[in-house]
Amino acid sequence: MSSxxxxxxxxxHDHHHHAPSGITRWLFTTNHKDIGSMxxxxxxxxxxxxxxxxxxxxxxLFQPGLQLxxxxxxxxxxTVHGLIMVFGAVMPAFTGLANWMVPMMIGAPDMALPRMNxxxxxxxxxxxxxxxxxxxMEGGGPAFGWTFxxxxxxxxxxxxxxxxxFSVHIMGISSIMGAINVIVTIMNMRAPGMTYxxxxxxxxxxxxxxxxxxxxxxxxxxxxxxxxxDKYFGTSFFDAAGGGDPVMFQHIFWxxxxxxxxxxxxxxxxxxxxxxxxxxxxPLFGYASMVYATAAIAGLSFLVWAHHMxxxxxxxxxxxxxxxxxxxxxxxxxxxxxxxxxxxxxGSISFETPMLFALAFVILFTIGGxxxxxxxxTPVDFQYHDTYFVVAHFHYVLVSGAIFSIMAAAYYWxxxxxxxxxxxxxxxxxFWCSLISVNVxxxxxxxxxxxxxxxxxxxxxxxxxxxxxxxxxxxxxxxxSQLIFLAVVVKCVRGGEKAPAKPWEGAxxxxxxxxxxxxxxxxxxxxxxx
Amino acid sequence: MSDHxxxxxxxxxxxVVKRLLLVVVGMFGFGFALVPLYEVFCEIxxxxxxxxxxxxxxxxxxxxxxxxxxxxxxxxxxQGMPWDFQPEVKMVRVHPxxxxxxxxxxxNRTGNNMVAQAIPSVSPGxxxxxxxxxxxxxxxxxxxxxxxxxxxxxQFYLDPEIPAHIHTLTLxxxxxxxxxxxxxxxxATMLAN
Numbered sequence: 001m002s003s004x005x006x007x008x009x010x011x012x013h014d015h016h017h018h019a020p021s022g023i024t025r026w027l028f029t030t031n032h033k034d035i036g037s038m039x040x041x042x043x044x045x046x047x048x049x050x051x052x053x054x055x056x057x058x059x060x061l062f063q064p065g066l067q068l069x070x071x072x073x074x075x076x077x078x079t080v081h082g083l084i085m086v087f088g089a090v091m092p093a094f095t096g097l098a099n100w101m102v103p104m105m106i107g108a109p110d111m112a113l114p115r116m117n118x119x120x121x122x123x124x125x126x127x128x129x130x131x132x133x134x135x136x137m138e139g140g141g142p143a144f145g146w147t148f149x150x151x152x153x154x155x156x157x158x159x160x161x162x163x164x165x166f167s168v169h170i171m172g173i174s175s176i177m178g179a180i181n182v183i184v185t186i187m188n189m190r191a192p193g194m195t196y197x198x199x200x201x202x203x204x205x206x207x208x209x210x211x212x213x214x215x216x217x218x219x220x221x222x223x224x225x226x227x228x229x230d231k232y233f234g235t236s237f238f239d240a241a242g243g244g245d246p247v248m249f250q251h252i253f254w255x256x257x258x259x260x261x262x263x264x265x266x267x268x269x270x271x272x273x274x275x276x277x278x279x280x281x282x283p284l285f286g287y288a289s290m291v292y293a294t295a296a297i298a299g300l301s302f303l304v305w306a307h308h309m310x311x312x313x314x315x316x317x318x319x320x321x322x323x324x325x326x327x328x329x330x331x332x333x334x335x336x337x338x339x340x341x342x343x344x345x346x347g348s349i350s351f352e353t354p355m356l357f358a359l360a361f362v363i364l365f366t367i368g369g370x371x372x373x374x375x376x377x378t379p380v381d382f383q384y385h386d387t388y389f390v391v392a393h394f395h396y397v398l399v400s401g402a403i404f405s406i407m408a409a410a411y412y413w414x415x416x417x418x419x420x421x422x423x424x425x426x427x428x429x430x431f432w433c434s435l436i437s438v439n440v441x442x443x444x445x446x447x448x449x450x451x452x453x454x455x456x457x458x459x460x461x462x463x464x465x466x467x468x469x470x471x472x473x474x475x476x477x478x479x480x481s482q483l484i485f486l487a488v489v490v491k492c493v494r495g496g497e498k499a500p501a502k503p504w505e506g507a508x509x510x511x512x513x514x515x516x517x518x519x520x521x522x523x524x525x526x527x528x529x530x
Numbered sequence: 531m532s533d534h535x536x537x538x539x540x541x542x543x544x545x546v547v548k549r550l551l552l553v554v555v556g557m558f559g560f561g562f563a564l565v566p567l568y569e570v571f572c573e574i575x576x577x578x579x580x581x582x583x584x585x586x587x588x589x590x591x592x593x594x595x596x597x598x599x600x601x602x603x604x605x606x607x608x609q610g611m612p613w614d615f616q617p618e619v620k621m622v623r624v625h626p627x628x629x630x631x632x633x634x635x636x637x638n639r640t641g642n643n644m645v646a647q648a649i650p651s652v653s654p655g656x657x658x659x660x661x662x663x664x665x666x667x668x669x670x671x672x673x674x675x676x677x678x679x680x681x682x683x684x685q686f687y688l689d690p691e692i693p694a695h696i697h698t699l700t701l702x703x704x705x706x707x708x709x710x711x712x713x714x715x716x717x718a719t720m721l722a723n
Contacts, residue, residue, distance in 0.1 A: 112543050180550045184543050218554050222561025234711065237565060240649045241608065241706030247578055248568050252561060315577060315655055 027122070030114030031520060032099045035121050037417070039096025040410070042124060044486070046088030047403075049132075051479050053081035058475035060458050061468050074458035075143035076135060082146030086264065087171045088128055090398065093406045094267040095120075095178045098206045101413065102182060104511040104518060105200045107191025107527045112184040120177035127170035134160035134167075145456060147257065150238030150249040154230040165228040172217045179213035182206055191510070193529035197288065200509050204291050205270030208298045212259045212266075215302075220256040223249070247312050254305035262301045264398060266294055268365075268405035269336055272358045274509070275412050276340050279355035280347030281506035286339040293332035300329050310381045319378045326376035330369065337366055352504070353427040357408035360435050361401060368396030371446065386456075389449025395442045407434075407485065414492050415499035419517030422492040430488060433481035440474030579651040579658055581701075585669060586662035589687045593627040599688060603632065604702040611707045612640050613674070618681070626660075626690040633681040634667065634703065638674040645712035646672045648682075648703045657699040660692035668703060671716045 020028060029035060056077045060068050069077070099117065103110055111117050135141035139158035142148065153161060186199070186207045199207075226249075229235040236242025238249045269290075277284045284290065306314065306322040340362050349355070371393040375384055384390060407430075414422050444467045449455075453464045460468065502512040510529070514522045572580040601624055603617035614637040624630050638644055648668040652658035663669075667682035674680060 113547070176554055180547060180554075183550060184546045187546055188543055214550055214554050215557055218556075218558035219561040219564075222558055222564075226562075226565075240704065241647050241708050242711065243583075245568070245572075245578065248565065251568060252564050255564070256561075313579070313653070313655070315575070318577070 028118070030110070030118050032103050032111045032114070032117065033417075033518065033520065035111075035117050036096045036098075036100030038121050039092045039099060042121070043089050043091075043093035043096060043406075044489075046084050046092070046128065048482065048486075050081050050084035050089055051482065053077045053084070055475060055479050057081065058472040061460070062472040063469070064460050064462050064465050066459055069458070071458045072140055072143055075145075075456065076141045078456050079142045079145050079148075080131065080135065083131060083142070083168075084128070085398070086146060086260070087168075087175075088124075090264045090402050090406070091175060092124060094206070094209070094264075095175070097202075097267065097271070097406070097409055097413075098178070098182050100417065101511060102185055102203055102206060103189065104514065104522055105203050105509055106186065106189060106194050107510050107523045107529060108185060108189035109521060109523050109526075111181050112189050113181045116177050117181050120174045120181065123170050124174050127167045127174065130163050130170070131167040134163040137163070147253060148224070148227060149253070150227060150230065150246045153227050154238055157231065161231055162228060165224045168224045169221055172221045175213050176217050179210035179217075182210040183214075186210075191523065191526040191529050197291070198529060200270070201273035201284065201287070201290055201294075202267065202270030205266045205268075205273075205294050208294050209263050209266045212263050212298055212301065216256040216259040216263075219252065220260075223252045223256065226252075247309075250309045250312060251305070254308045255302075257308065258305040259298070259301040261394075261397075262297055264402050265365075266298065268361065268402050269294060271405045271409040271412075272340060272361050273336075274507075275354050275358040275408055276343050276362075278412070278504050278507040279352060279358075280344045280349050282343055282347040283508075284339065285342035285345075286335070289335055290339055293335040296332040297329060300325060300332075304329065307376055307378075307381070310378050311385045323376055323378045327373060330373055333369055337362060337369075352411075353422075353424065353431055354408045354412035354504075356428070356431045356435075357404050357411065360431070361404045361408060364396055364400030364404065364438070368393055368398075368401055371396065384449065386454055387449035388445040388453045388455055391455050392442050392445035392449055395445070399442065400438050404434075404438075410485075410489070412504070413511070414489070415503040416511055416516050416518055418492050418496075419499055419515075420492050420496035421499050421503060422488050422496065426484060426488050426491070430481060430484040433484060434478060437474050437477035437481055441471055441478050442474070444470050444474075575655075575659075577655055579653055579655045579702075581650050581652055581658045581661055581663065583669060585666070586664050588664055589627065589629045589662070591627040591687070591690050593625050594690045595625050597694075598623050598625055599692065599696065600698040601630075601686075601688075602698065602700040603634075604700060605634065605705070606702070607705045608707065611646070611705055613638055613644070613646060613705060613707075615703070615705045624688060626688045626692055629664070629685060629687045631665075631683055631685045633683050635679065635681050636672070636674060636705070637679040638676060641676045642709070643673065643675050643717075644707060644709045645716055646674065647706050647708045648672065649706065651702045651704070653700045653702070654696065657692065657696050660689040660696075661699065661701065662687055662689060671708065671712055673712070673716055673719065 026034065026038060056069060057074065060066070060074055099111065131141070137158070137160040139160060141160055142153070142157065142164040144152035144157055148164070186203060190199070226235070226237040230237050230239060236244040238244045238246045240246060273284055273290060303325045304322055306318065307326045310319060371389065375381055375390065375393060411422060411427060448464045448467045451464065453460050499516040501515050503516065510527060511518070513527065572578045573582070600621055602621045603619070605615045605617055607613055607615050616635050618633040618635060622630055622632060636646070650668050652661055663684060663686045665683060665685040667684060672682060
């Protein structure tokens with residue numbers, strides 16, 4: 001993914017850019033490609049780290065009873081796994097892709113606010129260093145789940161909770177800066193002729209995502225701040241004894257939390273909407289409806305938060321409102337899935353790795369969407385709530401959804417980033433190993449969940465033993481499969497068949513008009529878009 | 531880069547950034563504004579089983595003897611709260627508009643003077659709107675000397691407007707230990723006695 005190192009020496013523009021070398025190049029860079037690469041590597045490291053924590057969880061759950069870790073540490077693993085995957089892996093990966101691709105897709109020379117771009121990346125490692133360091137503190141790190149419900153995070157949390165709060169603050173600031181940068185870039189830096197309705201869908205979905213980010217990340221910052229003052233400064237936002245309300249925490253958290261899950265999927269829609277037309281050799285079916293569907297999903301995301309908390313008890317009218325609004329989201333989502341399928345219809349499809357991941361995304365994300373519809377039904381949610389069924393649901397949409405789309409994106413644009421073709425055989429191995437293992441890992445979770453196995457508990461009833469063994473085997477297989485991805489990327493960065501400017505026959509978009517690897521500076525003179 | 535920014539008819543970056551920052555600050559404020567908004571929302575709708583923290587006006591309504599409603603009482607103490615806390619009766623049957631007094635018995639089983647606060651919750655939530663307490667121990671902090679027992683009264687009536695489909699409502703009190711945060715005058719009163 002880090003490609004520009006080799007290319008900047010032989011690009012021929014005599015720029016005012018005096019590139020420092022060594023570590024300072026990366027520390028001080030304001031180049032969107034450098035920053036994009038750093039985001040992507042950072043997110044990959046976090047992905048492996050958060051994945052190792054998941055493997056600790058799965059190793060403990062391989063057998064009933066307590067074998068490897070004590071319950072408190074198990075709780076820290078579920079918590080930090082969630083936090084790292086959400087804020088450290090998926091979100092930075094999308095920001096990295098936005099950094100790399102948005103300027104090239106709209107014909108801009110760089111992001112609009114390059115210095116802020118540098119900051120928004122470089123505060124991230126500090127946030128995660130703080131979070132991870134808290135695991136080594138006396139009393140352990142955060143152990144209250146990534147949702148940090150009060151009073152678990154206030155009355156019953158360890159002394160290191162302040163570190164958790166500050167790390168979330170920093171992650172939030174980073175995301176907000178990244179989002180502002182994306183919005184300003186898209187609004188102000190489009191090449192002449194690049195009207196809004198000509199923008200590639202990846203740009204559109206990121207544009208909408210960025211608005212979601214600036215709308216809800218500040219609410220998250222407020223929620224963690226209230227937890228901080230409740231725990232350390234004697235306020236009673238969530239403490240019933242002092243006049244507060246612990247249920248209110250859930251309302252505030254999920255007001256952030258539900259748009260957040262769309263923040264983690266909308267850019268995926270953009271990626272898949274780029275890849276499926278390219279490998280079907282047909283233009284995207286229903287471009288305008290895709291844009292409106294994305295906006296509709298984003299708008300509805302603010303009206304559904306209480307479907308996470310049906311079991312807290314609410315008036316029937318409220319439960320019905322949130323249930324119907326939630327189900328309504330399946331309409332614009334269905335429009336998207338239909339459009340992808342219609343794009344493939346009678347196309348001349350070829351199955352290179354990006355296309356395979358995109359296809360797997362469409363099918364597996366839809367499975368995750370269907371289980372989401374089941375969870376939306378208030379009366380049955382009482383059975384599914386806090387069981388492995390929920391775990392299965394959100395891993396289908398986040399792992400085989402968001403993460404598969406990120407991998408599809410990585411394969412699709414690797415030739416552009418590195419100037420080399422990746423090894424297709426190895427990549428196909430990565431795909432098939434991932435596809436099979438991800439289903440072995442997550443599909444059986446539906447069954448144990450329906451049978452009543454609760455989530456976030458290190459032990460379980462004996463009758464769940466067989467399925468948990470299968471799930472754990474799937475988990476280790478999936479984790480190890482990702483090392484193939486690492487190998488493919490490293491090999492591709494180091495060398496390989498020379499990639500042409502447009503390695504995919506059916507690909508469209510401005511990014512394919514510049515050479516591969518993309519020069520350090522692209523579109524110094526804006527392209528004319530017709 | 532500069533030739534892009536000078537393109538006419540496009541707002542400059544600074545202005546867009548300022549507006550977006552305003553949204554960020556506004557949403558941060560909105561997160562905190564949700565706290566009072568939620569209070570008001572619960573107060574108006576009875577969402578979340580809230581009841582008013584202030585004494586209702588004395589009952590002047592006519593008693594509707596055509597129907598009776600069961601009012602159940604549940605008591606619990608918060609984790610780590612060592613008091614004994616029981617309602618005198620588990621349930622009363624009242625006509626809408628009829629005023630009743632129910633005593634709740636507490637015992638401070640520790641060797642320390644303590645202060646408690648009771649927090650009510652009504653189920654179903656909408657019934658909370660029709661439960662009027664003219665007097666309640668939950669309106670004030672409750673001091674109790676070491677080893678003491680006392681009966682805490684709660685006087686209430688149900689609004690005759692209470693919907694016909696409500697036949698039973700449950701009033702739960704949770705008792706919290708607030709000795710550490712009790713207001714100084716409560717402690718002073720307690721020491722004076």
